[in-house]
Amino acid sequence: MTVLDARALNRATLARQHLLERTDTSVRDAVAHLCGLQAQQPQEPFVGLWSRLHAFQPEELDDALTGRTVVRTHLMRRTIHLVTADDALAWRARHDAMLRQRVLATYRRELAGIDLDEVAAAGRAVMSDHQPRTMAELVQPLQGPWPGPPRRVLGELLVAALIPMAQLPPRGLWHKTAGVRNLPLATWLGRDIDPLPADGSDQVGQRLVRRYLAAHGPAATADLRAWCGLAGLPSAVKAVREQLVTFRDARGRELLDLPDAPRPHPDTPAPVRFLPAFDNAILGYHDRNRLIDDAHLGLSVAGHRAVLVDGRVAATWTVRDQHLHITPLRPLVASEREAVHAEAQDLAAFLDQGMDHAPITVAGADN
Incomplete structure (x- = not known):
């Protein structure tokens, strides 16, 4: 069985989450594809x-x-x-x-x-x-x-x-x-909530499995449970398993995926991206290591906004005193700082809060 290392899973996640390349889809279709936004x-x-x-x-x-x-x-x-x-x-x-x-x-x-x-x-x-x-x-x-x-x-x-x-x-x-x-x-x-099928079949669960994998796969069943909070999905997974392909991650876990879903080459360049608090690109998994290092996992549940550099959480960001402040979690080389600053300037313009620059701060000092 093919083993997908952390970098391969990272690039697959970025592609599914529209973080490798921005998309031209509508807001409604983007929310649908992502299975919602926290x-x-x-x-x-x-x-x-x-x-x-x-x-x-x-x-x-x-x-x-x-x-x-x-x-x-x-x-x-x-x-x-x-x-x-x-x-x-x-x-x-x-x-x-x-x-x-x-x-x-x-x-x-x-x-x-x-x-x-x-x-x-x-x-x-x-x-x-x-x-x-x-x-x-x-x-x-x-x-x-x-x-x-x-x-x-x-x-x-x-x-x-x-x-x-x-x-x-x-x-x-x-x-x-x-x-x-x-x-x-x-x-x-203006419409009633859809009832569960009277025959007891878990058609909704089966669709949830496929939709989750389209937005988050390849993923383990533990990742699926961590995303939706539903424990009773084994029968749904079993029902759709023949429609899926399987891999292993570096820890030996079985990963499920849709056959034709994008799995970019691990060396595919990943642009800087700014994520909001509690973004599902991070929280949508039990094993969040594909985007964030173990040492920083606490940031993902504490409401810190993340900056992705080469596809991984390398900094946090916040708006303070009308400036966009970025705090690296590791040293950034010159080219990374330039890319972060360029994306930060665009974000500052989007936020439209009178921010005239986006300093990168380390221990309270601009870098």
Whole structure:
């Protein structure tokens, strides 16, 4: 069986994630291909799309959100994602059990003895007038029947697990600061959530496997679980296995992939790219070593924005005092610094916050 080393996996990931070459596809199609963008920090997806799409303009994502072709919702791993309307409706029922389990695992003591179906029915009754509500507005009528759980816990149970919700614009629009207003997905999108097949087949899971591999492969089943949070996918993997090809990584893990998916030569040049916080190019795996060194894995879950140099996380970046500050994680040679600075200048212009230069900082000093 062919062994793919870390560099081969790196280049495959960059190609699937549109980070090796920017693409001309639409925002809606890019979000669909990527299987969504992690979006708990509302402004971050704009940088993720800027790094992936030619001539991306923020109003393109704004239009997709206000036009309801892309939606903000709790989905993979119980985190907020931007996904297409079609994917939100097709995938949500398949994620229901996981979403409930994760909320219960987090708040087991606070929710002890609570009948979840009764809470869900009461929440749906509150939302039956089709009016957007904040979490507090949704929870307030329920605190009489359920006075025990803290308001925040009861609210998270409702909006993250029991009732499939959309977070409505202006939340998530470019340079907008807005609180969360919730509306049931079916109400916002004008279509009911797709039910799971009555025959018990896992067609949704099978499509998830193929879609994940198209955007993240080659990957192990552990990577797939880490991305979506779903544990019950072995049957889906088994059902599609004959349609896939297999490899090994340097650690001996079996990797699955689509036969015709791009796997560029390991020596393919990789341009500098700026990633937003919690980008799925890094978080979409159990083994994240294909993009980030073990010594820096903590950065990927701590909200640090990453700079890819030769395809790997080599620096972090932030905006401070109207300047784009870059902190290398290793020494950068002159050509790398020049490439980072050039991409940073373009990013600064995109962010449009009056930034006149993009210094590379090391221990507080410009380099």
